[in-house]
Amino acid sequence: NAGVTQTPKFRILKIGQSMTLQCAQDMNHNYMYWYRQDPGMGLKLIYYSVGAGITDKGEVPNGYNVSRSTTEDFPLRLELAAPSQTSVYFCASSLQRTTPWGGEQFFGPGTRLTVL
Amino acid sequence: LAKTTQPISMDSYEGQEVNITCSHNNIATNDYITWYQQFPSQGPRFIIQGYKTKVTNEVASLFIPADRKSSTLSLPRVSLSDTAVYYCLVGGFKTIFGAGTRLFVKA
Numbered sequence: 001n002a003g004v005t006q007t008p009k010f011r012i013l014k015i016g017q018s019m020t021l022q023c024a025q026d027m028n029h030n031y032m033y034w035y036r037q038d039p040g041m042g043l044k045l046i047y048y049s050v051g052a053g054i055t056d057k058g059e060v061p062n063g064y065n066v067s068r069s070t071t072e073d074f075p076l077r078l079e080l081a082a083p084s085q086t087s088v089y090f091c092a093s094s095l096q097r098t099t100p101w102g103g104e105q106f107f108g109p110g111t112r113l114t115v116l
Numbered sequence: 117l118a119k120t121t122q123p124i125s126m127d128s129y130e131g132q133e134v135n136i137t138c139s140h141n142n143i144a145t146n147d148y149i150t151w152y153q154q155f156p157s158q159g160p161r162f163i164i165q166g167y168k169t170k171v172t173n174e175v176a177s178l179f180i181p182a183d184r185k186s187s188t189l190s191l192p193r194v195s196l197s198d199t200a201v202y203y204c205l206v207g208g209f210k211t212i213f214g215a216g217t218r219l220f221v222k223a
Contacts, residue, residue, distance in 0.1 A: 004159075008128070035143065035213070041215060042203065042213035042214050042215045042216055043160070043203075044213070045211075045212075045213075048210060058210070059212070085209075087179055089157045090160075091145040092159070096134050104150065104162035104165060105152075105162065106162070107159025108160070109158065109159060110157070110159055
């Protein structure tokens with residue numbers, strides 16, 4: 001299994017440009033997540049999905065959009081890039097139990113995004 | 117969402133046992149406690165997860181008292197390669213990563 005894959009690894013955007021960060025997992029996990037991590041900080045949840053066709057906002061959703069048309073893929077869209085979106089973006093997936101909550105998250109290698 | 121509090125940083129020497137304590141006073145009945153390790157420029161990696169009492173795997177132990185308001189990650193005989201940030205998370209799928217504990221292991 002490849003696990004969680006992310007593309008691209010690095011990207012530089014100009015202010016106002018748009019882009020899609022790709023994320024895919026081959027573990028048949030039902031839950032998928034997008035996080036951002038600013039230098040020296042912890043991860044902040046942007047969006048998550050509990051299954052194909054179902055997504056919801058996390059802590060910091062503004063400026064981002066997601067979709068989940070398949071179990072495997074969970075792309076993150078930046079519509080109008082701003083310098084504040086300069087960060088490292090991690091995608092993760094997990095096989096969640098329901099009660100009690102549990103299940104480890106598997107993380108991708110990250111995408112380092114710079115907005116100038 | 118339950119918040120967690122853990123030390124910002126810790127120092128240790130190779131071969132020592134390291135214990136990192138996390139407090140989570142507002143833990144809910146159905147919440148698990150999960151610890152992750154993160155190296156620079158990498159995504160976090162799962163270390164251990166538990167619900168109550170003690171859990172042990174090949175790399176760590178997790179001690180959870182009866183009231184579950186805190187937990188302690190124990191790393192036996194650390195090496196230089198254990199230098200990393202360690203995150204304590206509480207909850208289900210929608211959890212909060214705090215700033216974590218930066219562990220420095222010295223020779």
